[in-house]
Amino acid sequence: RSMSSLTIPPPACMLRPLEVPFRYLFGPGPSNVPPRILAAGARPIIGHLHPEMYEIMNDIKKGIQYAFQTQNNMTIAMSGSGHAAMECAIFNTVEPGESVLVAVNGIWGERVAEIAERMGASVHTMVKAPGGVFTNEEIEKALAKHKPVLFFLTHGESSAGLAHPVDGIGDLCRKHNTLFLVDTVASLGAAPIFMDQQNIDILYTGSQKALNAPPGTAPISFNERACQKMFTRKTKPVSYLLDMSHLSNYWGNDGKPARLGTVSDLQAFCTGLISKTSWKHHKEVAEYLWTGLEDLGLKLFIREKDLRLPSVTTIAIPQGYNWREILQYIMKHHQMEMTGGLGPSINMVIRVGLMGYNCQKRNADLALAALADALRNCKKSKA
Numbered sequence: 001r002s003m004s005s006l007t008i009p010p011p012a013c014m015l016r017p018l019e020v021p022f023r024y025l026f027g028p029g030p031s032n033v034p035p036r037i038l039a040a041g042a043r044p045i046i047g048h049l050h051p052e053m054y055e056i057m058n059d060i061k062k063g064i065q066y067a068f069q070t071q072n073n074m075t076i077a078m079s080g081s082g083h084a085a086m087e088c089a090i091f092n093t094v095e096p097g098e099s100v101l102v103a104v105n106g107i108w109g110e111r112v113a114e115i116a117e118r119m120g121a122s123v124h125t126m127v128k129a130p131g132g133v134f135t136n137e138e139i140e141k142a143l144a145k146h147k148p149v150l151f152f153l154t155h156g157e158s159s160a161g162l163a164h165p166v167d168g169i170g171d172l173c174r175k176h177n178t179l180f181l182v183d184t185v186a187s188l189g190a191a192p193i194f195m196d197q198q199n200i201d202i203l204y205t206g207s208q209k210a211l212n213a214p215p216g217t218a219p220i221s222f223n224e225r226a227c228q229k230m231f232t233r234k235t236k237p238v239s240y241l242l243d244m245s246h247l248s249n250y251w252g253n254d255g256k257p258a259r260l261g262t263v264s265d266l267q268a269f270c271t272g273l274i275s276k277t278s279w280k281h282h283k284e285v286a287e288y289l290w291t292g293l294e295d296l297g298l299k300l301f302i303r304e305k306d307l308r309l310p311s312v313t314t315i316a317i318p319q320g321y322n323w324r325e326i327l328q329y330i331m332k333h334h335q336m337e338m339t340g341g342l343g344p345s346i347n348m349v350i351r352v353g354l355m356g357y358n359c360q361k362r363n364a365d366l367a368l369a370a371l372a373d374a375l376r377n378c379k380k381s382k383a
């Protein structure tokens with residue numbers, strides 16, 4: 001038989017037009033993308049080295065500096081999801097054998113500890129139950145004990161629904177010669193963060209939550225202290241793709257003329273940046289949702305209001321109900337995504353996210369109506 005004949009026929013599924021249903025994305029992300037931003041993604045593709053692309057990238061950099069409240073030059077949007085930024089932050093600033101301290105109070109600390117372990121760091125964890133809060137005294141004690149080069153904290157702990165306080169921790173990290181790394185994937189745009197004023201050395205987020213862009217872009221910023229550490233390291237970072245010496249060159253941040261290329265999906269992202277009023281707006285809509293949930297007889301997982309994450313609300317699973325059945329019912333009858341817990345919060349919570357464009361009282365009403373309907377119709381005591 002001739003080697004030029006096709007033995008694998010084209011798959012029938014590829015010949016059908018693509019169909020994507022509409023869904024209310026009221027889980028912890030991705031969230032629905034407004035038409036203006038969807039339309040930006042449909043603009044023509046241009047070359048990654050074309051001058052217009054650099055203009056777009058410069059504009060994006062300014063937008064991220066604003067959203068992070070930082071003047072850091074080393075500010076970029078990476079290609080990849082939030083996980084890419086997590087790995088980028090750790091791979092670039094930590095060398096094998098160095099001590100890393102991770103605050104674990106939900107899945108995201110667990111993940112970061114694993115990422116750091118995989119690249120050969122000596123990882124120390126401070127562990128609390130999902131939604132637990134670390135005091136500055138506890139953090140300082142652990143910094144003094146483990147002398148880490150890096151301390152990780154999640155600002156918006158989306159698996160637990162917690163907005164962790166950040167004030168004062170950056171100062172403690174400076175005192176102990178530690179870099180302070182903060183994850184704001186689930187909180188940026190929904191809860192206040194001030195990278196420079198709060199002495200955060202490395203900050204990252206994701207595009208698909210309150211920023212309302214499609215998934216696949218992760219803004220990240222490094223201050224001078226972080227640059228000093230990452231650009232004087234002795235070993236090369238374990239990842240080529242995520243190596244900041246390449247990425248900073250492509251973004252024109254290193255002052256050198258040669259610019260490398262990398263694949264980017266930036267145009268849809270660049271119109272999705274937040275405005276500062278979004279903090280107030282998220283808080284108002286979240287409070288409206290919380291009152292509605294309590295009126296339904298539901299209990300909020302994070303008791304203290306000030307510690308609740310405005311973008312992702314966690315509801316304690318109502319007694320006697322099977323949470324999977326509730327979520328399946330809501331998807332089937334209301335075309336609406338809500339989710340269960342993640343990692344250590346699994347079997348503990350149901351998560352409802354109203355972020356960015358989705359953050360509107362009428363969406364809170366839709367979510368409340370769907371939950372009320374599910375509570376009426378899902379059989380009790382199967383948990």
Ligand code: PMP
Nearest residue numbers: 081082083108156158185186206
């Ligand atoms: N950190 C937090 C706090 C998150 O909520 C998420 C996403 N749920 C991530 C990191 C990972 O981001 P991604 O799913 O975009 O990889």
